[in-house]
Amino acid sequence: MNLRDIVRRQAKMTPDAPAVKDFNTCLTYGELDHMADRFARVLASYGICRGDRIGLWLEKTVYAVIAMQGILRLQAIYVPLDPLSPPARISEIIQDCRMKAVVTTQNRAEHVPSADLRPLHWLYLENIWSSSDELDLPAFSTTDFTENTASTENELAYILYTSGSTGKPKGVCISNRNALAFIEWATSVLEATSRDRFANHAPLHFDLSVLDLYVAFSVGAVVFLIHDTISYIPEKIVQCITQEELTVWYSVPSALILMIEQGGFLELPSLPLRAILFAGEPFPLQQLRRLYQRWPATRYLNLYGPTETNVCTFYEVTSLSEDQTVIPIGTACSGDRVWVQKEDGTVAQAGEVGELMVEGPTVMAGYWGQPEQGKKPYATGDFVRQQDDGNYVYLGRRDHLVKIRGHRIELAEIETILAQHPAVHEVAVVVVGQAMKARLIAFLVPVNKESKPSLLDIKQHCADHLPRYMIVNNIQFLPELPRTRNGKVDRLSLSKDLTDRQKGQDHAKR
Amino acid sequence: MQRDEVIHKLKNYFLSEVLESEDTRLDETTPLLEWGILNSFEMIRLFHYINSEFGLDIPPEKMMADHFKNMLTITDLICNRLEN
Numbered sequence: 001m002n003l004r005d006i007v008r009r010q011a012k013m014t015p016d017a018p019a020v021k022d023f024n025t026c027l028t029y030g031e032l033d034h035m036a037d038r039f040a041r042v043l044a045s046y047g048i049c050r051g052d053r054i055g056l057w058l059e060k061t062v063y064a065v066i067a068m069q070g071i072l073r074l075q076a077i078y079v080p081l082d083p084l085s086p087p088a089r090i091s092e093i094i095q096d097c098r099m100k101a102v103v104t105t106q107n108r109a110e111h112v113p114s115a116d117l118r119p120l121h122w123l124y125l126e127n128i129w130s131s132s133d134e135l136d137l138p139a140f141s142t143t144d145f146t147e148n149t150a151s152t153e154n155e156l157a158y159i160l161y162t163s164g165s166t167g168k169p170k171g172v173c174i175s176n177r178n179a180l181a182f183i184e185w186a187t188s189v190l191e192a193t194s195r196d197r198f199a200n201h202a203p204l205h206f207d208l209s210v211l212d213l214y215v216a217f218s219v220g221a222v223v224f225l226i227h228d229t230i231s232y233i234p235e236k237i238v239q240c241i242t243q244e245e246l247t248v249w250y251s252v253p254s255a256l257i258l259m260i261e262q263g264g265f266l267e268l269p270s271l272p273l274r275a276i277l278f279a280g281e282p283f284p285l286q287q288l289r290r291l292y293q294r295w296p297a298t299r300y301l302n303l304y305g306p307t308e309t310n311v312c313t314f315y316e317v318t319s320l321s322e323d324q325t326v327i328p329i330g331t332a333c334s335g336d337r338v339w340v341q342k343e344d345g346t347v348a349q350a351g352e353v354g355e356l357m358v359e360g361p362t363v364m365a366g367y368w369g370q371p372e373q374g375k376k377p378y379a380t381g382d383f384v385r386q387q388d389d390g391n392y393v394y395l396g397r398r399d400h401l402v403k404i405r406g407h408r409i410e411l412a413e414i415e416t417i418l419a420q421h422p423a424v425h426e427v428a429v430v431v432v433g434q435a436m437k438a439r440l441i442a443f444l445v446p447v448n449k450e451s452k453p454s455l456l457d458i459k460q461h462c463a464d465h466l467p468r469y470m471i472v473n474n475i476q477f478l479p480e481l482p483r484t485r486n487g488k489v490d491r492l493s494l495s496k497d498l499t500d501r502q503k504g505q506d507h508a509k510r
Numbered sequence: 511m512q513r514d515e516v517i518h519k520l521k522n523y524f525l526s527e528v529l530e531s532e533d534t535r536l537d538e539t540t541p542l543l544e545w546g547i548l549n550s551f552e553m554i555r556l557f558h559y560i561n562s563e564f565g566l567d568i569p570p571e572k573m574m575a576d577h578f579k580n581m582l583t584i585t586d587l588i589c590n591r592l593e594n
Contacts, residue, residue: 230573
């Protein structure tokens with residue numbers, strides 16, 4: 001079994017069942033299978049073959065899903081790119097994994113200076129589906145790739161780029177085996193069936209979308225793609241759930257909180273969702289309690305895992321006592337083994353704080369261009385503690401990686417970019433606030449006190465190099481950065497200053 | 511209401527409520543989405559502002575990126591709905 005076989009197998013069994021739907025189009029398994037084959041043939045006509053990296057720089061529609069499946073059929077590797085990332089970053093990723101082609105639209109590609117990117121093919125979606133001349137395409141038989149899987153399950157299926165502390169994004173390489181181990185676990189824990197209707201809220205370059213798509217395809221269910229432009233408009237997403245009668249929802253808690261607070265989610269007369277899954281950031285207990293009390297028949301699952309490990313622990317909320325203060329990340333899943341390692345390298349006992357370590361089938365093959373992970377355990381960088389009942393509890397990060405609405409952000413990456421601005425001498429970036437209210441604030445030491453850059457200068461500079469979720473919200477000028485005794489930037493005092501000031505302002509507003 | 515007046519109000523809103531600064535570079539064509547001035551959180555606040563200031567509900571089908579590119583496109587959206 002391989003990732004690429006999932007849709008094909010389902011298409012043989014239920015060709016007329018709906019597979020994937022967006023606001024404009026609904027494809028059956030038969031159609032998805034046929035179009036994915038056709039797409040693979042188009043790619044093959046450009047000389048694309050096994051192991052090539054192919055970028056997907058597209059809005060989220062059924063065509064992006066067809067492209068993914070087509071790429072897999074050639075045993076090539078898909079690299080979903082953030083549709084909101086600036087051309088400079090896209091170009092950096094194209095070069096990093098030496099892509100052979102990028103599937104996109106012409107208006108996007110025009111903005112990427114492609115001189116340094118050859119030999120790269122730009123494949124425009126509008127051309128691929130408008131040319132009706134199938135005969136020009138090279139022959140491509142789906143039976144070319146038999147279920148000879150043992151040899152290929154360690155081959156890569158996709159690469160997800162995440163924020164890197166060195167100032168460059170890094171590619172997390174996921175093999176067929178990595179993805180399948182997670183998908184099989186998720187399908188079974190959800191007791192998913194063909195009657196389910198999956199929501200896909202997360203963007204395709206986010207690992208949350210892997211569950212939505214492939215668990216649905218594994219059981220012959222339909223997945224409904226929620227377009228990026230409405231994914232944070234609370235009334236609209238609640239409307240999708242009720243109109244499409246979705247039964248499984250998976251998103252970051254921020255989206256659920258918005259639905260609760262502003263989308264009328266708790267005021268609905270009934271809820272079609274039988275399972276709500278969340279991951280990416282802690283769910284504030286107060287909000288989860290409201291959700292749980294209003295819709296007690298729905299299952300609630302907290303999934304945990306960095307992109308590098310897929311989902312490696314989970315916790316199902318089966319009760320929420322009054323004195324409970326935190327939702328655990330739970331215990332190991334997907335066939336993985338997890339444990340806690342103390343600073344001195346020894347294994348922590350229950351109750352002791354340490355870093356969460358993961359080994360098992362879902363741990364990535366490695367970062368692109370770096371030595372393979374092999375069987376080595378992956379150190380998550382997350383501090384946790386094991387409770388007496390065996391569940392792990394997340395406590396914080398060991399480095400400057402932060403999560404904003406589920407987006408993983410290395411503050412150092414933003415700092416590296418800002419330090420390149422000609423008017424900036426030194427910079428430190430901190431996060432204030434939580435969930436939907438989280439904001440990135442840059443503390444800047446200007447080169448010249450008389451000619452400080454404006455907030456818009458800084459935002460524009462960020463926008464030229466970073467994805468949108470990494471653009472700073474505001475700036476503050478300092479004559480110098482506060483430092484701890486050993487010379488490191490004292491971020492704690494920076495965030496504390498801001499929090500105190502914010503409290504003062506909130507107070508003044510009342 | 512005149513277009514100029516709508517633009518003026520929007521500009522004040524963005525300066526005082528969103529950017530929280532007196533940035534003189536902000537004008538009608540500043541790319542609000544591209545520069546991360548309007549993110550998902552600010553978008554929802556903007557809908558509330560348009561509702562309270564102009565008495566308008568933005569229907570879901572108008573909640574498309576094209577309408578929120580810059581202050582000119584938002585003004586078009588507001589003025590069109592005010593006229594109808």
